[in-house]
Amino acid sequence: MDEIDVVLPCLDEAAALPGVLSTFPAHYRAIVVDNGSTDGSPEIARRHGAVVVTEPRRGYGAAVHTGMLASRSAIVCVLDADGSLDPVELPRLVDPLTSGAADLVLGRRVASTPKAWPWHARWGNAVLAGLVRRRGLNVHDIGPMRAGYRTRLLDLGMTDRAFGYPLELLLRAARAGWRVHELDVAYRPRTAGTRSKVSGSLRGTLRAVRDMTTAMRRV
Template sequence: MPQPVTVDVVLPCLDEAEALPWVLDRMPSWARPILADNGSTDGSGAIARERGVLVVDVTRRGYGAACHAGLMAATAPLVAFMDADASLDPRSLADLLAAHQVAEPGRPHLVVGARQPESRAAWALRLRVANRVLAGRVSRATGLELADIGPMRLADTVALQRLPIADRRSGYPVETVLRAARAGWAVTGVAVPYLTRSGRSKVTGTWLGAARAVHDMSRVLGT
């Protein structure tokens, strides 16, 4: 018998047709992918639909807009997020799920994947340094000890849907952590391998994109 779906996995997506088959093929049997398509023109949505994946068309551009639309479509007890560019292995979700299961009963729990690059090409030095600074700022603001505010996350679905996350750009992951911490959630980090992505990042693939992402995240930290 097929395993019941435990986790809905939101895949924010903008033109990831090259990577999607690999990502979907490695999805655990207990996880249901939800593709939050943020205006793809390369057939990403069609690839997902052909495989029976729920596709949510997100007209508002922005990483956070895609994540939030996918979150609101989730119905499983738990919801996870990960990029659709093959930089993260869906099989790593098992480690986040295991960490979530040891949390205090009845207390919402957010588990954040701490990226461990498998090569220099997987994570540019400028981005690693910026992320280290960002994680330090989040730690000081919340008292948490997180090495990374990464794109792979897992949490209780209903509790997360009720958090008033307002950012719809690159600050979405940071605001998620801040809101969860301020609401008294358990927040923990788990190491996950970080692979060389397929294609160039739509967010940090250029200096301008990286600067915009840092600006978005800094803006959220300033609220």
């Protein structure tokens, strides 16, 4: 099996990285994109076998885009680095791509406990997914865990470099007529000692919704 790259945007995830990287399936290579960590995350990632690249411009989209450019595999996955999603699920997302059944596969989060997904984050996600469905794409999650073909993803011409990136991706995929599949994945409380950059507070959720609706107006 050819190696598959997995892009992990990373900002101060030192507590979570050892657990995340130690559970990677065989033939999956971690590309940790450091986005300005001050807690030693890059060094920890390297010690656990990850390729580390640096993106000095803060923002989820900036980190993901840099990771996509650094990847070399035909299929590339994206995964949060905070321990909330299990890398063991990645082959399930890749299977519909290799079988030719899908062009993009999203992990639809199913919270393992109420604490895993605060109400304001679920609300924000539901609002945004509803907006995407109005554009003709039947999805229920904005999809922080996903898999697609690297060249095709880059060819979408993504421009958002902040939290609007996932929404812009889905809108551009819808416009391109892509077959987008969702698969349920377990969504766990993030590793103790880490904090959410988006959904950890109502303020963070509102900022993400703002960024994403701004991205929506551009597509």
